[in-house]
Amino acid sequence: MTKVTAAQLATARGCVLGLMLGDAIGATGGNVPASGTLRATSAGQLACFTIEGIIRADVRGSHKGICYPPSVVWRSYHRWATIQGISGLEAMPDKNWPTGWLSTVPALAERRGSAPAAVAALQRKTMGTIAKPGGTSTGAHALTRTLPVGLYPSCNPVEVAALTHSGEALGAAWLGATVVRLLAAGDRLHDALESARLHAANWREVAERSLAPAVAAARSRPGTLPELTRLAPDARAVSALAGGVYTATSFPGRETVREALLFAASAGDGGHTATVAGALLGTAHGADALPVDWLSRLELAWPTDTLARDLVTQMADSPSGGEYVEATDPHWWSRYPGG
Structure with missing residues (x-):
């Protein structure tokens, strides 16, 4: 019998499906076609491999007693790059590489826009850390691919973001994943945002330049395009966080999720704002x-x-x-090998 609760399942599914739906709607720029497939971008693909890495890290910890989750997530990104056919990657000794079921999903092997910071870090063959981040980019992928880490409190989102990005992007990743964690724990959106801002510690400046103005704007001028474009002017992680928070707080209800995603997609920032808004509203x-x-x-x-x-x-x-402890699912290890 499973120990999973209905609330845990609802928030996790909401977070992940909301993120992916926001990614796909954001890619349309708000002009959603009346029919046809809504396709993922590289941001959504990387988020998938983040989740796979977290699961495999937890499996490894259960079997080995110790694990550093970011290193397992790093290998998941390596699998993503491998099935994408990206050159210049570190050779892997496992003859069956890449392992796990996720690497067999055809859509994840298709190039869907660029992810230059992730690709560059993987080609340098050096995993970034907080002390020595894996690149200089402050782009939005550091945030969007790290948001699901909020569902797994045992992993530090900053360490995951630092694998490929640096600077203020690490703070945006911490803030975004922390809000997801608090929402998943049952906090209301406003309370989660306020708590994340108050406990930002090393990322207080980033919080004051993203969360604070976004919440203030939603109170005084909710759902207006000029405010959205002011808060999310480009494809930086801080912009995506501010735009996503502004959207979610402007359209906080269950009945306005569609309206929220269409509004966020109009930001003109490459769809990152919609990805963040989808993850937050889906979790909530x-x-x-x-x-x-x-x-x-x-x-x-x-x-x-x-x-x-x-x-x-x-x-x-x-x-x-x-x-x-004996396995209850004999196939689980082959789906999520611990490494």
């Missing part, structure tokens, strides 16, 4: 609040819903067992 309201007609057309709906379900299942039940 659960997957059932997301527009079903869009979800039914979402290219990666099944893989991402599976990842969300498997993440909470791994944390609650550890189906592959452990060093002294």
Whole structure:
């Protein structure tokens, strides 16, 4: 019998599906076609491999007793780059590389826009750390691919962001993932944002340049395009965080998620604002609040819903067992090898 609760499942599915739906709607610029597949971008692809890395890190910790999750996530990004056919990567000794089911999803092997910071870091063959980040970019991918880390409190989101990015992007990643963590724990959106801002510590300046003005603008001038473009003028992580927070606080209800995503997609920042808004609103309201007609057309709906379900299942039940515990699912290790 599973230990997963309905609330855990709802928030995890909402976060991941909301992120992916925001990614796909953001890619349309707000002009959503009446029919056809809603496709992921490289931001959504990398978020998928972040979740896979977290699950595999937890599996490894269960079996080995110790694990550094960012290093396992790094290897997940390596798998993403491998199936994308990106050159100049570190050779892997495993003859069956890449392992795990996620690497067999066809849509994840298609190039969907660039992810230059992640690619450059992987080609340098050096995993970044907080002390020595893996690149100089402050781009939005540091935030969007790290947001799901908020569902796994045992991992530091800054360490995941620092694998490929640096500077204020690390603070944006911490703030975004922290808000997700608080929403998943049951906080209301306003309370989660305020708590993240007050406890920002090393990232207080980033919080005051993103969360604070976004919340203030939503109170005084909610849902206006000039405010959105002022808060999210470009593709930096700080801009995406501010735009996503402004959108979520301007359209906070379950019944306005569609309107929120269309509004966020009009920011003109490459779709990152919509990705953030989707993740926040999905976590706050659960997957059932997301527009079903869009979800039914979402290219990666099944893989991402599976990842969300498997993440909470791994944390609650550890189906592959452990060093002294028998497996309850004999196939779990082959799906998520611990490394």
